[in-house]
Amino acid sequence: xxxxxxxxxxxxxxxxxxxxAPTRSALTAALDVTRATAGxxxxxxxxxxxxxxxxxxxxxxxxRPSHRLGITPDGPVVLAAQLHxxxxxxxxxxxxxxxxxxxxxxxxxxxxxxxxxxxIAEAGAALVRSTHRRCLGAALALPNPVTEPDGTALAALxxxxxxxxxxxxxxxxxxxxxxxxxxxxxxxxxxxxxDANLAALAExxxxxxxxxxxxxxxxxxxxxxGGALVVDGRLHTGSTGLALEVxxxxxxxxxxxxxxxxxxxxxxxxxxxxxxxxxxxxxxxDLPLLAQASTLTREADHDPRARxxxxxxxxLLAIGLAGLANILNPxxxxxxxxxxxxxxxxxxxxxxxxADRSLWGRICQVSIVPADLEYAELVGAAELAWQPxxxxxxLAAR
Numbered sequence: 001x002x003x004x005x006x007x008x009x010x011x012x013x014x015x016x017x018x019x020x021a022p023t024r025s026a027l028t029a030a031l032d033v034t035r036a037t038a039g040x041x042x043x044x045x046x047x048x049x050x051x052x053x054x055x056x057x058x059x060x061x062x063x064r065p066s067h068r069l070g071i072t073p074d075g076p077v078v079l080a081a082q083l084h085x086x087x088x089x090x091x092x093x094x095x096x097x098x099x100x101x102x103x104x105x106x107x108x109x110x111x112x113x114x115x116x117x118x119x120i121a122e123a124g125a126a127l128v129r130s131t132h133r134r135c136l137g138a139a140l141a142l143p144n145p146v147t148e149p150d151g152t153a154l155a156a157l158x159x160x161x162x163x164x165x166x167x168x169x170x171x172x173x174x175x176x177x178x179x180x181x182x183x184x185x186x187x188x189x190x191x192x193x194x195d196a197n198l199a200a201l202a203e204x205x206x207x208x209x210x211x212x213x214x215x216x217x218x219x220x221x222x223x224x225x226g227g228a229l230v231v232d233g234r235l236h237t238g239s240t241g242l243a244l245e246v247x248x249x250x251x252x253x254x255x256x257x258x259x260x261x262x263x264x265x266x267x268x269x270x271x272x273x274x275x276x277x278x279x280x281x282x283x284x285x286d287l288p289l290l291a292q293a294s295t296l297t298r299e300a301d302h303d304p305r306a307r308x309x310x311x312x313x314x315x316l317l318a319i320g321l322a323g324l325a326n327i328l329n330p331x332x333x334x335x336x337x338x339x340x341x342x343x344x345x346x347x348x349x350x351x352x353x354x355a356d357r358s359l360w361g362r363i364c365q366v367s368i369v370p371a372d373l374e375y376a377e378l379v380g381a382a383e384l385a386w387q388p389x390x391x392x393x394x395l396a397a398r
Contacts, residue, residue: 009392013389013393015027015030021069023066023069026066048394048397049075050076076396077136079092079124080092080099080141081141082381083120083143084143085221085222086289087105088104088119090120091382092127097205117174137389138188138385139191139382141194141198141378141381142167146168146194147241148241151167152168153167175190195377196219197235197244198377198379198381198383199228200227202377203371203373206372214231215333215334216334218324218334220270220271220337221377222290223272225266226245226247228244229328247266248267251270251323252269272292275309276289279305290337297341300346314342314349317350326358330366334369
């Protein structure tokens, strides 16, 4: 293949991967190349075992029939892992965001870094050994900031890890020391990033953030609040990977103490614990906090106390979103986790507070939508693991 075609392999695979080039004619238009060049690029991706090209052209209503492009069904996968306050999850993910059934495990009794990463590696390795498909890489989503490029964790408050814990090195070391089976080329490529950043990347490529130019995602999972910004398809992570710590935006100066040292942060005023407290409920110790809080939001239609709690927390969330909208001017805000449930339970209330308190909201109301993906953090971790191959698909053959 000529050099021009090789440089197009990455962009072409990214277009098929995100569903923007379902046919060879769509690929031709998106790459702005001749039909022959697009055909050669598609054929090369097929030869790498990444893409399928339907030999029978189909009509699209206009112009000449075109060949459908798709992801190879039994093609390679990557391992996606997520560590959260209540457990750890692993899944195998193919191109196109094709998420296999996640497997969930409890956290080990010892929450120190070494035992935690050993447990992640064991769970991930078992899943990799169970598949006949090649595994090309792995990535881990963590509920705390991760610095770039050194891959250390700051403020790992859920687990009490020392600031600067070398999470990227620990993940690579333990995973590559595990029995990954015969279909993995060692060392396996690995990466680690913040879970909110990865959720935003997943929603932008495969979910509610498709086609947004400036996408802001705000989420509350098991504890705390995270956020991320995708600008023109790229995560905005700041100079060292620590941008968009939206959870530490103050929304109530007289509010609860936050582990960051401030008080009234979005982080402690709009997470599951805050919602349960607003309703006067003591969390059940044997159930995940997020599940309990989500159930409470669904009770707001018939329980006055639940309604009052939902409206109070939704207002504080909206105050934070309004401030973020003033600063970032996104064209779409995606709410995930508990915040998606708050939007469903109080859509008009939440949107009206954002519009009233945001300069841009009064001029042109920003779109606020629920997240589409059930396991966005795992899909986002897979995106991170797939990225070297989206940049250079020929790596898949090496």
